[in-house]
Amino acid sequence: MNQKLPYDEAEARAFWTLKMDEALEFQETMRTYPVEDCGEPLVSLRDAADGLDVEFSTSMINDCHPRVYFCREGLIASFQAVARAMNERGWMLKVEDGYRSPTMQRAQSHNPKHFDLVLKMAMWELGGAVPEPEFLLRRMSAVIATRCRVGTHVSGSAIDISVFDRSTRQELPRGGRGPTYVEISERTPMDSPFITADERENRVKITTLFQEHGWKEYPWEFWHYSQGDCYVEYLTKSGKPSRYGPIDFDGTNSTPIDLVEADKLLESVAFYEKQMTAALARLQVV
Numbered sequence: 001m002n003q004k005l006p007y008d009e010a011e012a013r014a015f016w017t018l019k020m021d022e023a024l025e026f027q028e029t030m031r032t033y034p035v036e037d038c039g040e041p042l043v044s045l046r047d048a049a050d051g052l053d054v055e056f057s058t059s060m061i062n063d064c065h066p067r068v069y070f071c072r073e074g075l076i077a078s079f080q081a082v083a084r085a086m087n088e089r090g091w092m093l094k095v096e097d098g099y100r101s102p103t104m105q106r107a108q109s110h111n112p113k114h115f116d117l118v119l120k121m122a123m124w125e126l127g128g129a130v131p132e133p134e135f136l137l138r139r140m141s142a143v144i145a146t147r148c149r150v151g152t153h154v155s156g157s158a159i160d161i162s163v164f165d166r167s168t169r170q171e172l173p174r175g176g177r178g179p180t181y182v183e184i185s186e187r188t189p190m191d192s193p194f195i196t197a198d199e200r201e202n203r204v205k206i207t208t209l210f211q212e213h214g215w216k217e218y219p220w221e222f223w224h225y226s227q228g229d230c231y232v233e234y235l236t237k238s239g240k241p242s243r244y245g246p247i248d249f250d251g252t253n254s255t256p257i258d259l260v261e262a263d264k265l266l267e268s269v270a271f272y273e274k275q276m277t278a279a280l281a282r283l284q285v286v
Contacts, residue, residue, distance in 0.1 A: 023220040043070060085213070119280075174206070
């Protein structure tokens, strides 16, 4: 990071390291969380939003994969309830992402923008040193799911969101330095102390609204909410297995992905080493 921070950089760095280690430990735990997929089909979120003031991002994953705005059928009513409650409050829900196929999830690691951000944060964390590929893989695993087994977008149970004022169409600030989605910094965790009081209040209000309709926030990203998956059952200590596991969806039909297969890394350490070389060149790091 080259910009001057409005708070103590050492504290921010320590917080980032703590949260990345927490997120990685959580992801490792999710690799063995019980899954008993209920077999629910995926249903269109766009169709479900008919009659509601909801927007859907037109961005693409890695500039080549159109986003797939579908989620499990059992989540549709609560999605509509959230969107309706936001409209009644004078807000508009913008869905940034929904279901991701394994190919789309893999593409997250190929996105130069995201890759460079994670690399820059790793170098900042290490005091400017270039990380080993294994370290970068650990940080990438904390920020972007590197196995379908733990990627709740792949299970069709998660959405990424932003929220806007209905009258002004201005985004409610939640702590991003630029466009909120995606922020990769010490401001990313839901409980980050490095945001303003207004930004924190917006996070709390939005999260409370989602919780009232059965959704659970992901503690390490302020835009990710899900239901019925391994994240939620573990975080709420329900004692229940995840009812939504990783699936492959062809636009019509969904097929459960074998959990052993889903637990494999989407990309190898060698891939990260090669990507780091290209990223360092882009960032002009010698």
